[in-house]
Amino acid sequence: MKLKELPIEVEPLAGAMPAFRASVPATGLRELCAQARARKARLVALWGSDETRRGAGYALHLGLALPSGLLWVSVPLARKDPRYPGIADIYPAANRMQRACADLLGVRPDEGADPRKWLRHGAWPGNVFPLRKDFDSGARPAHEPDRYPFVAVAGEGVHEIPVGPVHAGTIEPGHFRFSVVGEKILRLEERLGYTHKGIEKRFESMTLEEGAKLAGRVSGDSTVAYAWAYAMAVEGATGAEPPRRALALRGILLELERIANHLGDLGYLGNDVALSFGFFQFWRLKEELLRTNARLFGHRYLMDAVVPGGVARDLERAEAEGLVQVLEAMRREVATLQSIYDEHAGAQDRFIMTGQVLPELAERMGLNGFAGRASGVKHDLRVDYPIPPYQQLDPLLISHTRGDVSARVSMRFAEVFESMRLIEALVQEVPPGEIRAPIAKARSGACGIGWIEGWRGEVLIALEAEGDRIHRLHPHDPSWQSWPLLEHAVHGNIVPDFPLINKSFNLSYSGQDL
Amino acid sequence: MYQILKQIAKTGIVTERAPEPDDALRVAAQRLGEIILKHFGRALAIRHVDAGSCNGCELEIHAMNSPFYNPEQLGIKFVASPRHADLLLVTGPVSRNMETALRRTWEATPDPKLVVAIGDCGCTGGIFGESYASCGRVSNVIPVDVAVPGCPPTPAAILQGILTAIEPGKR
Numbered sequence: 026m027k028l029k030e031l032p033i034e035v036e037p038l039a040g041a042m043p044a045f046r047a048s049v050p051a052t053g054l055r056e057l058c059a060q061a062r063a064r065k066a067r068l069v070a071l072w073g074s075d076e077t078r079r080g081a082g083y084a085l086h087l088g089l090a091l092p093s094g095l096l097w098v099s100v101p102l103a104r105k106d107p108r109y110p111g112i113a114d115i116y117p118a119a120n121r122m123q124r125a126c127a128d129l130l131g132v133r134p135d136e137g138a139d140p141r142k143w144l145r146h147g148a149w150p151g152n153v154f155p156l157r158k159d160f161d162s163g164a165r166p167a168h169e170p171d172r173y174p175f176v177a178v179a180g181e182g183v184h185e186i187p188v189g190p191v192h193a194g195t196i197e198p199g200h201f202r203f204s205v206v207g208e209k210i211l212r213l214e215e216r217l218g219y220t221h222k223g224i225e226k227r228f229e230s231m232t233l234e235e236g237a238k239l240a241g242r243v244s245g246d247s248t249v250a251y252a253w254a255y256a257m258a259v260e261g262a263t264g265a266e267p268p269r270r271a272l273a274l275r276g277i278l279l280e281l282e283r284i285a286n287h288l289g290d291l292g293y294l295g296n297d298v299a300l301s302f303g304f305f306q307f308w309r310l311k312e313e314l315l316r317t318n319a320r321l322f323g324h325r326y327l328m329d330a331v332v333p334g335g336v337a338r339d340l341e342r343a344e345a346e347g348l349v350q351v352l353e354a355m356r357r358e359v360a361t362l363q364s365i366y367d368e369h370a371g372a373q374d375r376f377i378m379t380g381q382v383l384p385e386l387a388e389r390m391g392l393n394g395f396a397g398r399a400s401g402v403k404h405d406l407r408v409d410y411p412i413p414p415y416q417q418l419d420p421l422l423i424s425h426t427r428g429d430v431s432a433r434v435s436m437r438f439a440e441v442f443e444s445m446r447l448i449e450a451l452v453q454e455v456p457p458g459e460i461r462a463p464i465a466k467a468r469s470g471a472c473g474i475g476w477i478e479g480w481r482g483e484v485l486i487a488l489e490a491e492g493d494r495i496h497r498l499h500p501h502d503p504s505w506q507s508w509p510l511l512e513h514a515v516h517g518n519i520v521p522d523f524p525l526i527n528k529s530f531n532l533s534y535s536g537q538d539l
Numbered sequence: 540m541y542q543i544l545k546q547i548a549k550t551g552i553v554t555e556r557a558p559e560p561d562d563a564l565r566v567a568a569q570r571l572g573e574i575i576l577k578h579f580g581r582a583l584a585i586r587h588v589d590a591g592s593c594n595g596c597e598l599e600i601h602a603m604n605s606p607f608y609n610p611e612q613l614g615i616k617f618v619a620s621p622r623h624a625d626l627l628l629v630t631g632p633v634s635r636n637m638e639t640a641l642r643r644t645w646e647a648t649p650d651p652k653l654v655v656a657i658g659d660c661g662c663t664g665g666i667f668g669e670s671y672a673s674c675g676r677v678s679n680v681i682p683v684d685v686a687v688p689g690c691p692p693t694p695a696a697i698l699q700g701i702l703t704a705i706e707p708g709k710r
Binding site: 146147148149155160162164165166168190191193194195196197198218219220221222223224226227238239242243244245246248289302305306308309311312315325326328361362364365368533534535538 | 542543546547550553587588589590591592593594595596597598599600601602604605606607617619620621631632634635636637638639640644666667668670671672673690691693
């Protein structure tokens with residue numbers, strides 16, 4: 026079939042989300058991306074795969090978001106020296122993804138692209154590619170010096186502040202190099218990849234059933250979003266249909282995850298502007314929610330609650346009513362706290378016009394999720410592609426245009442209230458029936474897409490199955506798109522505001538490092 | 540200000556009783572003398588190191604600092620540098636990209652020091668195991684005194700692990 030938005034032949038993919046697959050020769054890649062960009066298609070992900078055991082060479086893959094759905098473009102590449110024309114000038118977010126793909130698979134863009142490594146530090150040499158099928162998963166390559174070429178900023182009075190990988194607070198590891206004059210930040214350069222633990226290679230040793238648990242641990246704070254995206258991809262690849270009751274329960278779980286994360290971050294945002302009252306209040310509320318999660322679903326963060334085919338645990342009528350009561354009490358408390366934050370001159374002084382990302386830049390760099398919406402990028406998968414259980418609920422698309430810490434704070438408050446409304450609506454009409462459908466074997470070469478609006482932004486799982494095993498799976502975190510914007514958001518701000526700006530995004534290291 | 544005070548008064552004190560130490564969590568026989576522990580046991584400075592976790596354990600360490608658990612009432616606080624720390628709280632399988640940083644953090648922590656490994660990954664390598672990118676459990680890289688299983692372990696379990704590390708061992 027032909028796609029509405031682009032002159033390209035596509036194959037529709039089975040699954041819950043509207044998705045299409047197309048093959049494009051390397052020579053046509055840039056033209057396709059330029060056309061897609063002109064039609065405002067967003068780059069969701071870029072990854073590579075080794076097809077040498079399927080009688081081909083390598084392949085580059087792109088996920089593009091179009092109004093009619095997700096377009097999965099595959100570009101077949103040669104077995105010897107697999108190269109393709111880079112697209113980072115068309116889609117700037119592709120830069121780090123291209124570099125990661127080169128590190129893991131030896132699939133490189135042509136001359137002119139950024140040649141620096143990204144996920145590879147010193148743990149394996151530059152001529153070894155862990156995601157190649159002939160890479161022995163038992164191998165432990167010798168360490169070599171990292172020697173990463175940071176960009177140096179010169180000039181009178183400029184000095185560098187290196188921070189990390191071990192940070193001062195309880196956060197994930199990464200390296201930030203600030204070039205500053207006095208207190209003012211001239212430039213921030215991020216170096217990530219410290220938590221790279223070989224997740225994609227690990228998936229390839231797993232069955233479709235085993236993979237669910239790993240998917241839920243790509244980024245622990247988004248475990249429901251990943252588990253749902255994984256389940257959706259497996260269901261697409263195997264033709265399984267999760268029961269409607271399971272879909273309603275998944276919706277409840279995903280919104281609970283959204284509320285819990287926003288509450289925690291709102292607490293830390295108070296803490297970072299010396300309003301420790303906010304930290305204690307929000308973390309008290311979050312703890313109450315986590316305990317409710319544990320009581321109803323058996324896990325404080327809802328890990329392993331979503332499984333391929335449905336959900337692992339049912340919600341009784343009385344339990345559902347109890348949940349609504351907990352949320353109603355919490356809604357009143359959050360409203361009180363919001364008025365305290367709003368009227369606190371000290372907090373507002375730190376929030377307003379700090380760490381600003383203007384809409385034009387956000388759109389160009391592909392910022393998505395609540396941070397994107399805080400900068401006027403009006404996309405939300407729950408609204409753009411309303412599939413069950415969101416179909417009947419009419420989720421509200423909340424957005425701002427100022428793109429500063431204050432906008433991201435108010436997005437979080439608004440999304441907490443909206444998620445509470447969605448859960449209450451879902452609880453009213455949980456359809457009767459089973460909570461889990463059986464999963465059949467996938468036919469050889471079957472593929473599936475999982476695409477979920479997690480609390481941070483859109484989580485993508487692209488799966489190629491081989492019987493009941495995983496041939497290739499790419500989990501994509503929205504942090505890939507957001508991290509480069511943090512470098513822009515801090516320009517001209519003072520160093521002490523960095524923790525505040527960082528927390529207002531709260532990006533995943535593990536989800537991007539894989 | 541009135542609203543803040545009203546909210547504080549309305550909330551009251553939510554802190555719960557701290558858990559008892561559990562000898563089953565001990566990995567190594569106590570390496571610190573009883574006399575040292577008597578002085579240093581209840582004024583403990585902790586440095587957390589994420590050596591490659593999925594960030595699930597971090598969520599529970601944050602939650603442990605919530606008013607429900609309130610470790611500061613026990614004299615336990617988190618510090619910004621390993622040079623100020625008595626105890627390292629280490630999460631994750633140790634990624635090979637973090638191996639050197641973890642070792643250096645351990646070396647920067649003054650003796651005598653304690654290490655508590657957090658979570659299934661910290662205890663065994665967990666679902667990520669050992670690979671080209673992961674060294675597996677924490678004790679493959681630095682000596683560990685107490686290991687707390689769970690995916691992630693609850694705040695009470697983490698606090699229990701810390702309290703076990705600073706109690707003289709029964710073995």
